[in-house]
Amino acid sequence: METLKELAAASEQFDMVFIDADKTNYINYYNFILGNNLLRLRGVMCVDNSLFKAKVYLQETTDENGLALREFNQFVASDPRVEQVLIPLRDGLSLIRRVSVTSTCSRTENKITTDEVFHGVRGRSILDRMRLDGKVAYVTGAGQGIGRAFAHALGEAGAKVAVVDLDRDKAKAVAEELFLKGINAVSITADISQANDVQKMIETIVSKWGTVHVACNNAGINMNSVSEDTTVDEWDKTFNVNLRGTFLCCQAAGRVMLKQGYGKIINTASMASLIVPHPQKQLSYNTSKAGVVKLTQTLGTEWIDRGVRVNCISP
Template sequence: MRDDVFWGYNKQRILDRLRLDDKVAYVTGGGQGIGRAFAHALGEAGAKVAVVDLVLAKAEAVAHELNLKGIKSIALAADVSKPEDVQRIVDTIVARWGTVDIACNNAGINMNSASEDTSLEEWDKTFNVNLRGLFLCCQAAGRIMLNQGYGKIINTASMASLIVPHPQKQLAYNASKAGVVKLTQTLGTEWIDRGVKVNCISPGIVDTPLIHSPELQPLVQRWLADIPAARLARVTDLQAAVVYLASEASDYMTGHNLVIEGGQSLW
């Protein structure tokens, strides 16, 4: 009797289908915050992980953490806005582990300013990292994946792709993250029939050490009033999502923006 529900798809139980054993992943912006959490999650699920960060020391610290857990990892420094850096990290990973199966494009920056005061320098810097850099990573990793007929690309967007977070003013950031979603949707439709699925995760406001600075406390109280969950996101709230999107369990999902924001975009 063939019954995928009873026996499991390809005779794998659901938790087995979430495993990433023998897969090769990289995480940009992996030296801290969300990227660090993603690197740990992918590694714990069985993947080999290249931790990529602008600052090599930060990448090395996270790679060391992974090694302590018995996870195979390497640390790489790169400015994702530079095509030569992006190609170098992909080439290095392929030379080390033979391929790239999972591309977690998480690197991003946010520079707040009122729209009338936003300089062209701030606009360009934000878009160079958040959208140009993400495109370069998708393209470089995508070529490897298309050639092998399978791959998962997971981009970090933001709740700001759906709403205008307030009261902070961040025109360049909001626009760049909306671009990440549309890029994800476009690649998701172009590449799925060749085995490559492209999705993104949109976190809400994430609790980081910076959030606890005295000058931000009035903003935090305002944000909490706008969140049905009545708390900020933890990086650990995002880990299961990246494993799901990286695994074969999500093979029929592409071009999706997975929003994890405690309900904030609903009000």
């Protein structure tokens, strides 16, 4: 208990606490740990010997440990701060998880406002609500840089991820990275400036995982040149990937999302869509990224009432 007091004084918190040995003090340890926030929200307390040779169930028992554990188990079962599973393994193991308080409570003299802010929407915490378990996502330009980071982030949040890149080897490498982290992933080679490639990309994802929930249209190129020397070929190549490619991906993914009435599209624009990053000379890039912003605004306005949100970020 002295150690617990020292940890509490230092404002320490833990994801897991294991309680064993001094059985008559279990309830004191438990109350001190929860009362001083030593256990994080959704953290787990593992309590050993919580059935103690079945003596907790014997009506006429006089065993001190058995009586102490009976009181402990009854207290935990009625405590709104936690949920528990009691496993009948050997002398019993209780797995106790801290949850948001679900009953009206008070703190000092003030009433607690028990609304969605306090409990979380539908009783779920903000991090739980940001989870993507069961969702299917793809990221273009995912073989490196921002796209690679998107792929990892979506996968870590629980989504299945299609890693799309023009470079087959880079796409495979990132998909293997995700696999090593326990994330379901597939690599797809595609040139997003080509309508056939984009359609095949979407069909491959839908064939494998049934749908698309999240589309990260991130692929882009930049070919620097002063404005008076910018060639039509450079202009066309830049627009074909940055704007035409983003449009094709939005349209192909959007058709799937509109049909199911749900979807999130995130396009990568650039700060160059809003400012001129002088002294860099990149007329075609800046203009194409400004087009991505207007494309996003238009689709976002048109599709929002049909369940599809379209946004862009400007790194």
